[in-house]
Amino acid sequence: MPLTRRRLLAGSAAIPFLGTVPGQAATPAEILTAQAALVQIAPPEYPKTGVWAYDDQVPGRTLRYRQGDMVDVRLMNGLDQPTTVHWHGLRLPNAMDGVPGMTQPPVAAGSSFDYRFEARDAGTFWYHPHSNSLEQVSRGLAGVLIIDEPDHPDVDADEVIVLDDWRMTEEAQIHDSFDNRHDLSHAGRLGNYITVNGRSEAVYDVESGQRLRLRLINTATARIFDLRVRGLRAWIVALDGMPLPAPVETTEVVIAPAQRVDLFVDVIAEAGEEAILGSVERDGTYALAGFRVSGSSAAARPAPVALPPNTLPEVRLDSARTVPLRMEGGAMRGLPDGAVWKGNRMDMRELAMMDQFWAFNGMAGMTDEPLVDAGLGETVRIPITNDTAFPHAMHLHGMHFREVRADGTFGPWRDTLLVNSGQTREIAFVAENPGSWMFHCHMLSHQMAGMMNWIRVT
Numbered sequence: 001m002p003l004t005r006r007r008l009l010a011g012s013a014a015i016p017f018l019g020t021v022p023g024q025a026a027t028p029a030e031i032l033t034a035q036a037a038l039v040q041i042a043p044p045e046y047p048k049t050g051v052w053a054y055d056d057q058v059p060g061r062t063l064r065y066r067q068g069d070m071v072d073v074r075l076m077n078g079l080d081q082p083t084t085v086h087w088h089g090l091r092l093p094n095a096m097d098g099v100p101g102m103t104q105p106p107v108a109a110g111s112s113f114d115y116r117f118e119a120r121d122a123g124t125f126w127y128h129p130h131s132n133s134l135e136q137v138s139r140g141l142a143g144v145l146i147i148d149e150p151d152h153p154d155v156d157a158d159e160v161i162v163l164d165d166w167r168m169t170e171e172a173q174i175h176d177s178f179d180n181r182h183d184l185s186h187a188g189r190l191g192n193y194i195t196v197n198g199r200s201e202a203v204y205d206v207e208s209g210q211r212l213r214l215r216l217i218n219t220a221t222a223r224i225f226d227l228r229v230r231g232l233r234a235w236i237v238a239l240d241g242m243p244l245p246a247p248v249e250t251t252e253v254v255i256a257p258a259q260r261v262d263l264f265v266d267v268i269a270e271a272g273e274e275a276i277l278g279s280v281e282r283d284g285t286y287a288l289a290g291f292r293v294s295g296s297s298a299a300a301r302p303a304p305v306a307l308p309p310n311t312l313p314e315v316r317l318d319s320a321r322t323v324p325l326r327m328e329g330g331a332m333r334g335l336p337d338g339a340v341w342k343g344n345r346m347d348m349r350e351l352a353m354m355d356q357f358w359a360f361n362g363m364a365g366m367t368d369e370p371l372v373d374a375g376l377g378e379t380v381r382i383p384i385t386n387d388t389a390f391p392h393a394m395h396l397h398g399m400h401f402r403e404v405r406a407d408g409t410f411g412p413w414r415d416t417l418l419v420n421s422g423q424t425r426e427i428a429f430v431a432e433n434p435g436s437w438m439f440h441c442h443m444l445s446h447q448m449a450g451m452m453n454w455i456r457v458t
């Protein structure tokens with residue numbers, strides 16, 4: 001039987017990966033293969049680290065599109081367990097959101113899945129699995145997705161800075177402690193080795209007077225980075241992919257797991273002077289990114305202007321429905337009244353046997369009915385009260401929200417909000433995107449141990 005070119009291409013694409021969706025003949029422009037790999041993450045005197053990665057890279061390669069393009073990516077699963085890709089922060093059709101058992105079937109080992117959706121919003125986003133998330137993300141599965149504005153902003157360089165931490169053994173291998181009950185019930189899986197773009201430090205050659213765009217992305221599963229800039233004049237221009245109405249000058253940036261912060265920085269250090277992006281730790285400030293400055297300062301630039309806004313819906317509080325969310329549990333406070341897990345009321349000891357330590361409104365883990373059942377176009381307000389002893393980074397899929405401040409004004413658009421112990425912070429969003437959307441803590445140990453629920457928009 002003669003092989004036609006079409007058959008040959010379709011056949012060769014399917015060889016190692018069974019279970020491809022019928023009719024999936026055209027090869028997407030991008031293929032991401034999730035698989036085990038060996039990568040030099042630790043300093044050179046250590047061995048390579050066995051990771052799970054997209055295409056043998058940590059972080060996965062940066063996917064880049066222009067606003068309005070179609071994102072067209074085939075995930076191939078070379079792991080020995082199911083996986084998916086969640087496109088974090090993107091407003092996309094529900095079927096492309098990557099939540100197994102909710103928006104798509106899990107992608108079995110050896111299978112593939114095609115993701116295709118319009119790049120609606122320009123900004124800095126990222127992708128990661130939503131299947132066995134704590135282990136898969138901790139082992140290295142995460143990558144950056146950038147959607148460029150139609151007109152490039154006036155900067156001399158545009159750099160991605162992926163912040164992550166790893167829990168390593170002394171042989172620089174991923175510590176195999178994903179069900180550690182201390183992590184599940186405390187601050188989560190904090191690492192013992194911090195990386196920038198998969199290395200211990202990033203170094204950039206710059207000239208005094210240059211303006212850089214730095215896209216900070218926190219892919220760690222638990223660590224909140226408290227950052228400082230020195231030798232740089234910095235403005236926040238976007239949060240979680242969405243531009244601020246005006247740049248906000250700052251010297252400090254707090255970035256919780258899954259959040260993104262876009263900075264414009266002007267190099268104000270002269271040649272030979274220190275310019276860093278540093279992380280504040282208990283015993284000092286450590287450089288995560290270093291800028292080797294040459295040249296002498298050119299004339300100072302005018303202050304930056306705002307990035308062009310994405311088209312976001314108007315949040316109307318007057319007609320909004322309010323659904324409070326109370327977070328409880330974890331070490332120190334516990335769940336004295338127990339919680340409902342998978343339809344059964346359990347006491348704290350029984351919940352702990354099931355690795356459940358946290359609850360939303362008295363419910364641990366996913367529920368049959370959503371936290372909010374919203375009508376399409378309805379505005380929903382959720383005051384989030386953190387009655388636990390730990391901070392939590394709450395992430396809503398599929399839609400961005402605004403914080404409603406105590407004085408009734410709105411905060412910036414975000415998809416992930418850090419709520420510290422004892423705080424009540426209210427969010428409001430327009431249920432503009434139909435489907436079933438996860439609403440969960442992005443400290444992934446907390447998500448696994450009870451802090452997840454969902455919102456339905458119909």
Ligand SMILES: [Cu+2]
Nearest residue numbers: 392441443446
């Ligand atoms: Cu949490």
